[in-house]
Amino acid sequence: MKTTRELAKEDTHNKLVQNLQELLVKNYDAHKGFIKAFKEARSKDLKDHLKIRAFLHQRNATEIDKLIHTLNETPLEEGSAVGRFHRIWMDVMIAITGHDDKTILEECLRGQKATLNEYKDKLKNYKFPGNIKEILKKHLLELELSLQEVKSIQDI
Template sequence: MKTTREEAKENIHDNLVDNLQGLLEKNYDAEKGFKKALENAKDSSLKNFLKHQAVTRNRFATELDNEIRNLNEKPKESGSATGTLHRTWIDVKTAFTGSDDEAVLEECIRGEKASLEEYEETLKDNRFPPQIQSVLNNQLSEIRNTVSQVKRLEDIADNWN
């Protein structure tokens, strides 16, 4: 039988892992989303931006995977059903809009804002060990920069179409 203290430690561990798994899943979804957007983009600078973002999200996933393994847990290996639905929605939307770069950017910013919110909520609602906190804060900072970049790209997208 576990003591109250042991049970509390186990619950804290499980909560920590669950939160990291959720962010890992979000990054798998984001990587796939950027790759999907890359297929639909026309402008070469936008394509380069999207490719860079897909690589960045792959790196985020690898970092989270490592942190989960450091906690002696098995990381998830794929994204969420919600992410799959979002990519399907992008396919349907681009079929009807003619897949212009502005529509691609709109979907990117929508996805990045959702990632931003999830990271902010996770960091606000939980205490993480310093190493994990540092990884998450760095990733959050990069996502904020991406949101700003996408907004700037959206402002100049009219020149692409």
């Protein structure tokens, strides 16, 4: 039988892993969404932005995957149903608007804001160990900069 201390330690570990898994899935979804948007966009500036965002989310997912492995856990391997639904919604919107770059950008922004809010929520409501917190704060900063960079995209 486990002691109260052992149970508490196990619970803390499980919550840490769960929070990281949720951020991992969010990054999988964002990566897939940006790849989809990249394929549909017409503007070179927008394509360049989307390609960079897709890469950054893939890198973030890889970093979180490694963190989960260091905790002796198995990372999830795919995105969420919500992410799949958002990509289907993007297909519908793109079909309706005729591959309008503005619509593509708006849908990407919606997804990016959801990812940003997920990071903010996790960092506010869960006490991550210092090394993990620093990595997640770096991801959050990149997400915030990404939203600011959208304003500089031309030809949309």
